[in-house]
Amino acid sequence: MKKYGKWAFYLLLIVIVALIPLYLNRSKSGKYTIQVLTMAMIWAIATLSLNLILGYTGQASLAHGAFLGIGAYAFGIFVERVGINIWPALILASLITAFLGMLVGLPSLRTKGPYFAIVTLCFNVIVFKVFENWTWLSGGLRGQKVTMPSYLEARWARYYVVLGFLILAILIERQIVKSLLGSSFIAIRSNENLSEAVGINSFRTKLLSFTVSCFMVGLAGGLFAMEKGSLDYTITNYMYSFYLLIYLLIGGAATLAGPVVGTVGLYFLLDKIKGIGEWRYFIFGLILIVVIIYFPRGIVGGAKQFWEWAKKKYYRTGEVLE
Amino acid sequence: MLELNDVHCVIGKHAVISGVSLQIGEGELVCLLGANGAGKSSLFKTISGLITPTQGTIEFEGRPIHKKNPEKIVKLGVSLCPEGRKLFPRLSIRKNLMMGAYTRYREKSQTAKTLREIYELFPILEERADQEAGTLSGGEQQMLAIGRSLMCKPRLLLLDEPSLGLAPLIVKKIMETIEGINRGGVTVLLSEQNASMALSISSRGYVLENGHIVLEGTARELAGNEEVKKAYIGA
Numbered sequence: 248m249k250k251y252g253k254w255a256f257y258l259l260l261i262v263i264v265a266l267i268p269l270y271l272n273r274s275k276s277g278k279y280t281i282q283v284l285t286m287a288m289i290w291a292i293a294t295l296s297l298n299l300i301l302g303y304t305g306q307a308s309l310a311h312g313a314f315l316g317i318g319a320y321a322f323g324i325f326v327e328r329v330g331i332n333i334w335p336a337l338i339l340a341s342l343i344t345a346f347l348g349m350l351v352g353l354p355s356l357r358t359k360g361p362y363f364a365i366v367t368l369c370f371n372v373i374v375f376k377v378f379e380n381w382t383w384l385s386g387g388l389r390g391q392k393v394t395m396p397s398y399l400e401a402r403w404a405r406y407y408v409v410l411g412f413l414i415l416a417i418l419i420e421r422q423i424v425k426s427l428l429g430s431s432f433i434a435i436r437s438n439e440n441l442s443e444a445v446g447i448n449s450f451r452t453k454l455l456s457f458t459v460s461c462f463m464v465g466l467a468g469g470l471f472a473m474e475k476g477s478l479d480y481t482i483t484n485y486m487y488s489f490y491l492l493i494y495l496l497i498g499g500a501a502t503l504a505g506p507v508v509g510t511v512g513l514y515f516l517l518d519k520i521k522g523i524g525e526w527r528y529f530i531f532g533l534i535l536i537v538v539i540i541y542f543p544r545g546i547v548g549g550a551k552q553f554w555e556w557a558k559k560k561y562y563r564t565g566e567v568l569e
Numbered sequence: 570m571l572e573l574n575d576v577h578c579v580i581g582k583h584a585v586i587s588g589v590s591l592q593i594g595e596g597e598l599v600c601l602l603g604a605n606g607a608g609k610s611s612l613f614k615t616i617s618g619l620i621t622p623t624q625g626t627i628e629f630e631g632r633p634i635h636k637k638n639p640e641k642i643v644k645l646g647v648s649l650c651p652e653g654r655k656l657f658p659r660l661s662i663r664k665n666l667m668m669g670a671y672t673r674y675r676e677k678s679q680t681a682k683t684l685r686e687i688y689e690l691f692p693i694l695e696e697r698a699d700q701e702a703g704t705l706s707g708g709e710q711q712m713l714a715i716g717r718s719l720m721c722k723p724r725l726l727l728l729d730e731p732s733l734g735l736a737p738l739i740v741k742k743i744m745e746t747i748e749g750i751n752r753g754g755v756t757v758l759l760s761e762q763n764a765s766m767a768l769s770i771s772s773r774g775y776v777l778e779n780g781h782i783v784l785e786g787t788a789r790e791l792a793g794n795e796e797v798k799k800a801y802i803g804a
Contacts, residue, residue, distance in 0.1 A: 427674055430657075430664045437657045443619060444651055446643030446672035446721060
């Protein structure tokens with residue numbers, strides 16, 4: 248019964264989220280909000296991808312900004328220069344990002360802890376410089392145009408496409424985490440030497456997690472290009488890797504809802520307060536400090552902890568009363 | 570079954586194992602005695618592939634394993650239960666046990682059967698199957714660690730100080746369980762500081778000091794040896 252209740256809640260949530268554009272599409276400001284929500288969901292897919300490698304497997308990748316850009320550019324180039332239909336182009340862009348992720352993971356995952364973060368950050372800086380200087384690839388300052396088919400011109404249409412992919416990403420990540428493979432990711436995060444002792448090939452498992460994670464961020468990149476309609480090299484900026492990290496830490500790493508709550512909440516908030524200019528990043532930093540000090544497991548992790556505490560307290564009180 | 574010939578190991582600049590040679594026959598329960606820092610855990614890690622020996626050979630059932638990685642060694646039937654009741658604290662008890670069967674993930678029905686056997690051996694683990702492993706008591710954690718190392722259906726079980734930090738009553742139960750596991754056909758190499766307890770259930774033993782085997786013999790011989798009595802039994 249409890250299980251059905253949980254699924255009914257999720258279904259209700261999906262229905263509410265699916266109804267939002269119907270309400271917002273009536274006004275100009277509402278249409279803009281649809282665009283903001285669509286972008287927030289794309290970033291949420293990217294944060295979910297980071298959650299797999301950092302939250303569950305414990306490897307702090309700071310290259311996801313680069314992979315997001317690679318996925319976006321691969322999609323744009325396939326659609327615009329090669330002339331492929333957007334759906335196979337989206338799959339191909341994700342596969343290319345996953346393949347490049349695997350190539351990067353092969354040497355970098357042999358390092359441990361902060362060294363992996365440093366190596367991946369260096370990779371991100373290299374990719375940024377490559378896209379900045381190889382104008383034949385990135386389109387330079389003119390950028391790369393991405394033409395969408397007419398049925399995706401309406402903002403609400405793209406909203407539903409991205410929502411569909413977000414639900415798919417959550418379901419895939421859930422299946423992975425609940426499986427034996429997902430447990431092996433958590434085991435490696437918990438104690439890599441012990442994982443080796445029980446027979447888990449930690450390098451191969453980390454590489455798999457990183458490759459799947461890159462596939463997901465490549466998908467987010469493709470959707471980003473789809474939503475924006477044009478790209479420039481700044482999409483590969485390493486600052487995006489840090490944004491993803493902050494979204495994840497605030498939402499709650501190693502939870503399924505955390506990346507979505509953290510990303511959508513913060514993205515929406517930052518957009519709402521953009522009138523204060525650069526000061527909004529001060530608020531961004533303040534939120535990060537408060538969350539890290541008072542909710543080290545993020546908003547969702549903290550809420551879960553509070554729920555467990557409240558349940559225990561309630562039952563204990565019940566026993567006393569009996 | 571297991572044969573170590575002149576095994577040397579170096580960690581950093583320190584030689585932790587220096588020329589260890591030992592043999593264990595099939596079905597035996599052999600104990601390895603030694604004080605803290607004698608090299609017992611390093612020797613276990615070397616046998617299970619976590620440390621690569623700098624010299625010497627290790628053969629399991631006639632096959633050299635000293636250059637194999639831990640995953641392959643587990644697949645061959647050697648399982649390590651590390652010192653300090655090491656678990657995956659955020660995973661449930663059932664998932665911790667399933668991690669022990671990671672190398673057998675394709676044998677689903679066999680794994681389910683082994684899981685039932687482990688639950689019969691330690692019923693408390695079944696009662697708390699969905700509880701996080703980190704919430705268990707010391708004794709229960711040790712049961713889980715032993716249970717997990719049995720999930721891969723090992724032919725050789727390496728138990729590193731299973732009694733460390735446990736109450737005497739729990740230690741007695743753990744030792745009885747180890748004897749039972751051995752009677753069930755699993756060869757056991759048991760490392761212990763609690764020499765009298767280890768010798769009481771073993772058939773043979775080795776004494777390790779500063780990475781060297783300094784003494785070997787039957788459990789009775791070692792229990793009667795004055796040096797062993799003085800250094801490890803305290804008589």
